[in-house]
Amino acid sequence: MSAKLNSKKYKWALDFNISKNADMPSPLGYNPSALVNQSEVVRDQRLVIKKSWDLALGPLKNIPMNLFIMYMSGNSISIFPIMMVGMMLIRPIKAMFTTQVTSKMAEGAQGTGQRIVYFLGNMANVALALYKCHSMGLLPTHASDWLAFVQPQTRLEYYGGGISFV
């Protein structure tokens, strides 16, 4: 990565410092695709599909772990449970927005299915986080949460008077 950057910056400079980097440019005249045979391509395809299924099922696999964390953190409102709940809520949402990017790798026959599973898994995580928020009392689901917006009743009748002066 840095080599690429460096090559961009110094177009004609040779970088001798990063000899340990595996991501080295290929030697001149070397074509990596020329050597790949068909069976390897098929195996790779399967590998890719397997890998993408792993990716798609990742959120679902996270659920037991999240449940355990939720159970451990308790319902008290303090900084750590709040942070955990926040992370649990934000991570799947973030992941869903980046679905497009991840599914680019899984452009195959099972791409749609993977996408749906990935989405559902993330949704399950969000639901879990919301349930946690609810049990911690952070969701405005009670009448008392909207009490400040209740308008006073307008009175229809007015009165005056008091102890008689005569």
Place this chain on the structure above:
Amino acid sequence: MQAKGMLAGLSALLLLSTCSALYEDQIKKFDWRGVNVGALRQSRVDLNHFQPRILLSTNEGVVASVCVKTGEIVWRQVLEQKPRGDIKLLQVSGFSDDSSDTAAAPIGSNMGFDMLTVQGHAPALVRGWNTNMGALEWEWSTMPLNTERALDGLWFYSRSVLYHVVPTWKSHLEVTAYFASSGHSTGSTSKVMASWITPENCLLSGTYYICVDGKQLISLDLVSKSGQAFRTALEAEPKSKLQPLAGLNGVLIADGKLISVNKDQAVCSGLQSSSYAVGTFNYRKILAYADVASGILKINAVYLDNCSPVAELEQGVPFPEHFGTPSLNSFDCKLKRNGEGKGCLFLFSTSAESILAVQGGRIRWSREEALANVIDTQFVDLPLADTEGTLENEMKGKAVDFTSFERDIVSAFLRRITTQAVQIRSLFLHVIGLGPPPTATQRAGLVRDSFGLHKMLVVLTRSGKIFGIDNISGKHHWQLYLPNVKGFDNAEQMRLIIQRSAKHFPLQPLCTILAQDAANGNGVLYRFNPITGQASEGGLLQLDYKVKQLSLLGETENDFVKGILLLDASNKVHVYPQHATSLADGLYLYTADVKTSELTGYFVKYAGGQLSSTHIWNVRLGGHNSEQQIIGVAGKNPIEHVHSQGRVLGDRSVLYKYINPNLVAFVTQAPDATHKSILNLYLVDVVSGSVIFTMTHRKVRAPLSIVHSENWLAYSYFNEKVRRTEITTIELYEGKSQANSSVWSSLQAPPMPLVERQSYIIPTIVEALRETITERGITNKHVLIGTSSGSIVEMPWHLLDPRRPIASTTQGREEGAIPYIPELPLPTESHINYNQTIARLRNIYTAPSGLESTCLVVATGLDLFVTRVAPSKTFDLLKEDFDYILISIVLVALTSGSLIVKHLASRKLLKQAWK
């Protein structure tokens, strides 16, 4: 278990009780106290003492010494409440009505006492005072055999002997003599037969008991051995009540003339005046008299021995009208400066309850003792400064000219430009010193501040004197005196009403006083500007009917005046001003008859330009034998806003408050055969006349204080069974849902409320209760408890809360309620008047300020105490010790630091890039 609960409760209490105490450097920063003594009764001016002084006794049962030069109180002793503290006699050593005694006694001679007072009748207390420091030196008392007759008892002092005269009307007088300083009786009680004595016609002048009988006076010398009555003929029957002349034995004033029944005491019979006093000048006894003629107070004097005028003492003093009618109480002259007569100080009491000192042709000082009897107060916003005023006009889109105002953008823009030009010009003129002179109110510093904390405190007093007092500095800006007015029957006082506030800028605020004419009992309205104290809209308006009740109407549209609706004795309805009449349509009125304990409801209808009242309901609270007497009525403050419509419970559901704006609490008391005394509380909806709730307390009696606000009520009473003062609190709730969340109508049969109630013990005697009030009602409500010891305790509502759980349940704890402990704590830091004791605390008034957090408070009694409280602390205001300099330095340093660092970082990056 219980102890644990108690402990938890106490710790919760410690955590929750909001400490609203003052810091030491805040003392007298927001508050001030006016110290009064009350209307003058008897006084002694003593200029020849080594420490010139004025000693006085007042109608309020106060003995005090006042500085001769400034009128400030040197010391003050507030005696017991009336009737026990009613001062019958003030006797200063060396002064006596007995002429021989005065002449003989050297000044300051020790006759066993400096000054003595006689107070009360059963028992009568005789006290000797040290006049230099006001310390009580000795005391003795007598208990009369017949307490009712002793009520009319009189006391006089003659030659070290104190005489007690108890008349039995139409029969005889009982005279007992005591040695003044020891209280030993000099002998047996002597009975003087006098069948002619009546309470209206008799008086005591020195040692003489004088009664008027047609055209003659019948006198008795109570000191002489013979006890013979003798008659003095009068020229004409006296038209007014006779008055004794203090300082001359056996001399009285009848219709402004002096008459002597004492053969040894000649008087100058040619004089005619409203008030006389006796003193010495040039080592000769003189008689001074004073009268007001066309705004000038004229003081004259004559020598008693030959009736020749004392030219040196003749003087005329311009006399402001607001002091009322003066009456010369006493005077004294310096012995050393007897040549010119400037060394004489005349002390006047006036009908407006002022104390005036006149010396050397001018009023040297005055004390406004009317403030010892405040009956109503109002806070009035101050007017805007000129520049802000024009801006305000622009904001409202209304120019001074009401008839033509455009609202289109161009003209508004032009107006804005011109306003700003005017502002810049006035600022420039002000800087170079050519600006217009500030108005009188601006010069006096009467300009509204940005927080609305600076207000004009309008104070109405029982004597009919009205004051405009600065609530920050305590300065009296103006005074008004209404002679010939008094409070209403049934102990109902005069009313002070704000008809127009200062919010409608070009229009001046308007206040009105509703009183009763002292002569014929008809209603009187007096309209005035509360900022300047000038009469407005014609000032005094005599009504030709008796007022039964009043009500304030809504604002009119064109001049923003709130009309006053008056119900007269024949149930006719009148509205002032006339053009607000139509606003009275649909108003409900009620009256409570104290004598019969009957409530009556009326409906006011406007039809065809005429107002009429219809009697719609009656509620009888008298009980089955009509013994119940109404002793307390409490409605809610009409300017109150309720911000929160409910209460959040432990399970996060809402218990909605029962906020009935038409709810009024009535408390009745009746004697009872088995329970001694019974107190009943009724909550009545005064629009529909329905009784919402009633409660009975047995073995409980007045004194009662009551406060009613939002959905709660708190009242204090005396529990006879356990002999302590208790406070009962009540809260009303609608339930978990609101029947009608948009409108409240008492006529559509709203559901009955759920009632929560609880009683608390308060370890003091409660004199007054009042709730704090703020602009929008967001701030917590505290209850201000005025105690008989003269302190005001700020009690948070969560301590008085009737929902405080008795068993310490989680439900209550989650709701934020403290476990119930019957005793209410009175921590010293919640005494808002710290060591500024308010003598004879009678009432507390509260008003909102411009800040939501702050509530203005006035406590009245003998003293006047003005302060402000912040029940939820000043959440909308920076602390006064806020470090502006530090915060600005930090801000500037951080901003400039980040800029510099940014610059350095970019340079470093550039350098690195070139490497």
